[in-house]
Amino acid sequence: MELISGAEILTRCLQEEGVEFVFGYPGGAVLEIYDAIFRQEQFKHVLVRHEQAAVHAADAYSRSSDKIGVALVTSGPGATNALTGIATAYMDSIPMVVISGQVGTSAIGLDAFQEVDMVGCSRPIVKHNFLVKDVRDLAATFKKAFHIAKTGRPGPVVIDVPKDVTINKCAFEYPESLTIRSYNPPTKGHPGQIKKAAQLLAEAKRPYIYVGGGAVQGGAGAQVTELVKLLGVPCTNTLMGLGALDGTDPNFLGMLGMHGTYEANLAMQYCDVLIAVGARFDDRVISVPSQFLSNPKRIVHIDVDPSSIAKRVKVDVPIVGDVKHVLTDLIAALKEGNLRPNPDSLANWWKQINEWRKPNSLLYTPSDELIKPQSVVQKLWEITNGEAIVTSDVGQHQMWAAQYYKFRRPKQWINSGGLGTMGFGLPAAMGAQLANPDAVVACITGEGSIQMNIQELSTCKQYNTPVKVLSLNNRYLGMVRQWQEFFYGTRYSHSYMDALPDFVKIAEAYGHIGFKIENPADVEPVLREAFSPALKDRLVFMDFRTDPSENVFPMVQNGKGLNQMDLPPHMHGLQQVPFENNRDYGNLC
Amino acid sequence: MRHILSVLIENEAGALSRVTGLFSARGYNIDSLTVQTTEDPTLSRMTIVTHGSDDVIEQITKQLNKLIEVVKVIDLNEADHIERELMLIKVRATGKDRDEMKRMADIFRGRIIDVTEKTYTVELTGPGDKLDAFIKAIDATSILETVRTGASGIARGERVLKI
Numbered sequence: 001m002e003l004i005s006g007a008e009i010l011t012r013c014l015q016e017e018g019v020e021f022v023f024g025y026p027g028g029a030v031l032e033i034y035d036a037i038f039r040q041e042q043f044k045h046v047l048v049r050h051e052q053a054a055v056h057a058a059d060a061y062s063r064s065s066d067k068i069g070v071a072l073v074t075s076g077p078g079a080t081n082a083l084t085g086i087a088t089a090y091m092d093s094i095p096m097v098v099i100s101g102q103v104g105t106s107a108i109g110l111d112a113f114q115e116v117d118m119v120g121c122s123r124p125i126v127k128h129n130f131l132v133k134d135v136r137d138l139a140a141t142f143k144k145a146f147h148i149a150k151t152g153r154p155g156p157v158v159i160d161v162p163k164d165v166t167i168n169k170c171a172f173e174y175p176e177s178l179t180i181r182s183y184n185p186p187t188k189g190h191p192g193q194i195k196k197a198a199q200l201l202a203e204a205k206r207p208y209i210y211v212g213g214g215a216v217q218g219g220a221g222a223q224v225t226e227l228v229k230l231l232g233v234p235c236t237n238t239l240m241g242l243g244a245l246d247g248t249d250p251n252f253l254g255m256l257g258m259h260g261t262y263e264a265n266l267a268m269q270y271c272d273v274l275i276a277v278g279a280r281f282d283d284r285v286i287s288v289p290s291q292f293l294s295n296p297k298r299i300v301h302i303d304v305d306p307s308s309i310a311k312r313v314k315v316d317v318p319i320v321g322d323v324k325h326v327l328t329d330l331i332a333a334l335k336e337g338n339l340r341p342n343p344d345s346l347a348n349w350w351k352q353i354n355e356w357r358k359p360n361s362l363l364y365t366p367s368d369e370l371i372k373p374q375s376v377v378q379k380l381w382e383i384t385n386g387e388a389i390v391t392s393d394v395g396q397h398q399m400w401a402a403q404y405y406k407f408r409r410p411k412q413w414i415n416s417g418g419l420g421t422m423g424f425g426l427p428a429a430m431g432a433q434l435a436n437p438d439a440v441v442a443c444i445t446g447e448g449s450i451q452m453n454i455q456e457l458s459t460c461k462q463y464n465t466p467v468k469v470l471s472l473n474n475r476y477l478g479m480v481r482q483w484q485e486f487f488y489g490t491r492y493s494h495s496y497m498d499a500l501p502d503f504v505k506i507a508e509a510y511g512h513i514g515f516k517i518e519n520p521a522d523v524e525p526v527l528r529e530a531f532s533p534a535l536k537d538r539l540v541f542m543d544f545r546t547d548p549s550e551n552v553f554p555m556v557q558n559g560k561g562l563n564q565m566d567l568p569p570h571m572h573g574l575q576q577v578p579f580e581n582n583r584d585y586g587n588l589c
Numbered sequence: 590m591r592h593i594l595s596v597l598i599e600n601e602a603g604a605l606s607r608v609t610g611l612f613s614a615r616g617y618n619i620d621s622l623t624v625q626t627t628e629d630p631t632l633s634r635m636t637i638v639t640h641g642s643d644d645v646i647e648q649i650t651k652q653l654n655k656l657i658e659v660v661k662v663i664d665l666n667e668a669d670h671i672e673r674e675l676m677l678i679k680v681r682a683t684g685k686d687r688d689e690m691k692r693m694a695d696i697f698r699g700r701i702i703d704v705t706e707k708t709y710t711v712e713l714t715g716p717g718d719k720l721d722a723f724i725k726a727i728d729a730t731s732i733l734e735t736v737r738t739g740a741s742g743i744a745r746g747e748r749v750l751k752i
């Protein structure tokens with residue numbers, strides 16, 4: 001058999017995995033790899049302007065498709081620059097393969113030039129990682145890495161490849177299949193447990209379905225929708241689960257949690273049977289477990305990762321398995337046994353929920369003078385028919401994007417929830433656009449976040465990714481300012497963004513189109529122009545000067561229960577706790 | 590409560606640091622940890638002594654199982670088990686203490702494995718509390734050095750931890 005170099009083997013492995021794009025940045029330790037990339041044509045390399053962006057782009061490439069994003073960075077600073085991106089993917093359970101260069105095996109441990117212990121540095125923020133010390137192990141390691149990244153609870157996998165391994169030669173053979181005896185992620189749920197869950201639903205007076213990122217990643221949108229329709233029950237999505245159920249579905253109560261809607265949060269607090277689907281009872285969702293459980297409820301928890309179950313909240317019916325499989329079986333069990341919640345109780349529950357819905361907790365006061373950030377998102381939704389892939393950064397704008405863009409399908413909403421990484425939005429938009437070349441991709445950002453990876457405007461130019469950037473520029477690190485207003489006596493310590501650049505000029509300097517929008521009347525026309533066929537192939541940067549004092553409502557403060565929200569002004573004085581803790585719910589439901 | 594976890598793990602570079610890293614990252618306690626390869630050289634067997642509430646122990650077990658290289662985890666406390674630890678202890682053995690030290694070693698079924706004019710080195714195995722008891726029983730000022738392996742554990746009866 002022909003002997004080829006480790007670098008060539010590496011590119012062949014990526015080809016075997018059907019990789020289309022590698023997001024990367026070269027350097028000494030990966031020069032062999034870059035040379036091998038130069039000599040092949042099967043996949044394209046996207047040269048970013050900062051390694052963090054390479055990883056975010058690869059991450060969003062995964063988030064917005066069923067494929068796996070790949071990033072390639074050099075040793076030392078290249079590798080450390082990648083860490084924030086890796087942690088971002090890890091916290092949201094996103095499959096991804098990151099290849100890092102390493103100094104030669106004989107130099108490891110000698111404080112060699114650009115040496116950093118990447119396996120050690122990344123260990124707490126990867127699903128798994130490998131240091132390949134022998135070229136003969138390279139192909140099998142790639143096979144394992146892709147397999148581990150995408151199966152079970154997905155996550156990023158790092159492969160650290162010393163330079164001599166890229167130079168040494170051996171025969172190439174890509175393993176057809178593999179078994180890892182210590183790694184056998186579950187797929188099907190336990191039939192007995194699924195029966196119990198079906199039974200519980202049939203006994204429920206106030207059932208509720210709470211769907212998270214696991215349903216999005218697990219491709220279970222159709223099953224979630226079917227379950228909701230079959231039972232006619234209310235459903236909420238976490239920030240990561242948005243799109244699992246169509247945001248315009250009448251059974252959808254909106255996002256829940258810290259910035260969830262009034263009805264979604266109260267339903268979470270007062271339901272009596274809760275089905276958690278690929279969601280992990282995060283502190284930004286249920287706040288304090290004891291408060292959440294102070295109204296008794298029985299909980300079914302479906303998750304592929306046993307460690308997600310009973311981590312923050314004890315549950316009655318744990319079901320370990322893949323969402324798609326488990327929901328399919330649950331739906332079958334419900335149909336087979338003709339099990340449904342009691343229609344009268346359900347009708348009463350809906351009556352209560354509709355009461356909660358009435359005041360519309362997402363209402364805001366429109367203005368003729370100041371651009372309301374919420375209105376920009378609503379207009380974006382209208383103009384893109386709710387069909388755009390939307391990425392975001394982190395802050396108030398992220399919450400408004402989540403609240404006001406009604407996502408229709410899974411994988412349409414791409415944001416950093418678990419780590420909350422500012423700087424994610426633009427490189428993510430780039431990755432999503434490359435994965436979905438025909439889709440309209442919008443990045444909703446803030447003037448703070450965008451400046452954390454603004455250099456990627458250059459990459460967008462080079463690779464013609466015509467994303468539309470909507471910067472909700474409130475001249476503040478708005479989310480920080482909001483907390484300072486609420487909890488620190490309006491002492492706005494270092495949250496004002498002074499000396500902002502002229503973003504229009506920046507966009508233009510990078511070869512794009514820029515608009516500055518200061519008047520509410522201009523919001524719609526500018527959006528229409530930006531999304532018009534004439535600018536279909538151009539990146540448009542929209543700098544919306546928004547109302548700097550706008551806050552995100554509702555809000556559940558740290559330590560408070562889901563039934564103790566801070567509500568928008570029009571809901572002040574509203575009876576906030578419609579249920580007493582130990583009250584008999586009988587007359588209501 | 591104190592628990593003894595037995596872990597079967599791939600004998601691969603870096604596997605141990607994944608386990609210890611997990612404990613420190615998630616704030617779990619390690620009271621002791623021992624590891625050696627098994628009769629199958631591709632596998633290592635680890636005994637981890639930890640303590641925590643039932644919820645914490647459940648999470649520790651689940652998180653350990655989540656590590657790709659971990660093949661199996663059992664909590665020995667779930668059934669009857671045997672626990673042994675080895676201690677080597679160097680003590681001052683002069684004058685009338687010399688006989689006394691020999692007597693104590695005998696009582697605890699220790700073996701004196703090294704002798705100088707002024708010292709004994711005693712080898713002692715048993716459950717951790719027996720070793721503690723020995724340390725308590727002898728004059729604290731006579732202890733020159735102690736080294737303990739931490740517990741190894743195995744289930745009683747026919748229960749085995751194997752692939």
Ligand SMILES: Cc1cc2nc3c(=O)[nH]c(=O)nc-3n(C[C@H](O)[C@H](O)[C@H](O)COP(=O)(O)OP(=O)(O)OC[C@H]3O[C@@H](n4cnc5c(N)ncnc54)[C@H](O)[C@@H]3O)c2cc1C
Nearest residue numbers: 212213214218239240257258259278280304323417418420
């Ligand atoms: C500024 C800010 C504000 C925020 N406010 C909110 C808020 O108001 N509301 C909110 O919801 N979040 C909010 N978040 C996000 C929050 O921090 C968490 O990231 C998020 O709530 C977690 O979502 P999730 O529970 O869906 O879990 P994810 O992190 O998406 O985890 C998915 C779960 O599904 C499991 N899983 C994965 N794949 C499968 C599969 N195939 N089958 C079965 N199970 C699977 C995983 O094991 C995991 O347990 C906010 C974040 C930021 C930065």
Ligand SMILES: Cc1ncc(C[n+]2csc(CCOP(=O)(O)OP(=O)(O)O)c2C)c(N)n1
Nearest residue numbers: 395396397422446447448449476477478479
């Ligand atoms: C890398 C990073 N640093 C700091 C933070 C803390 N943080 C969260 S939101 C926020 C403000 C974001 O400001 P901007 O992008 O302007 O968005 P806005 O809240 O104003 O909409 C900050 C600093 C973070 N999430 N990420």
Ligand SMILES: [Mg+2]
Nearest residue numbers: 446447476478
């Ligand atoms: Mg801002």
